[in-house]
Amino acid sequence: MKVDPAIVKIFAENVRADIIVRPAGLNLDPAIVQKIANKVKVFQGMTHDCLMSTLAMAEHMPHKAGDVVFNEGDIGSSFHVLIAGEIVVEKTRGDRVVTLAKLSAGECFGEMALVGSHLRSATVRATRDSATMRFDRERVDAYPDSAHIIYRNIARVLSARLDVSSEMLADLALRTGDTQPAPLG
16 A cells, blocks of 8 residues: 555644644744844744744743853753843853853854754853743754754854854964964864
8 A cells, every 4th residue: 555645744744733832922923933034044044834833843931131041061952042132151161251152132052952962062141131942952853844954054153153263263372372283183
């Protein structure tokens, strides 16, 4: 007996719709969706329907000013998109805390947990009342239509951050007089 692939796809979509819990309080009106499509780099290139399905899988997370979203060294399997407020990304070196970045609405963080290490490489803290959409790896991977776009865009985000870090490292090497090449690998 041959099974029609269209029927399998419809059945799979119905199962997915039954198991995805839509976040309470996340308003997916067309104006907000358009803003997200235009501003959030990790969603660039998605069709409207793909974006709507992707947003539906997110968990809405409020964060009060001063709250830690996650700590350096925590086990992670999700990334966040900041939809309101401001957060800082911090790294501890000895007894000092170094601010690596300040992020505003539309930027993502924690994406390394999807593509690399499961341990968080930095602490993320809200500097004022904020809200994020949290995307778990399992849910992202369950939707190949959006997963390949998300992963491609995360690679672009990480590449841009690596470019900035390389420039900063080169400037630091010049200031300290260390112009010997660092070993690769």
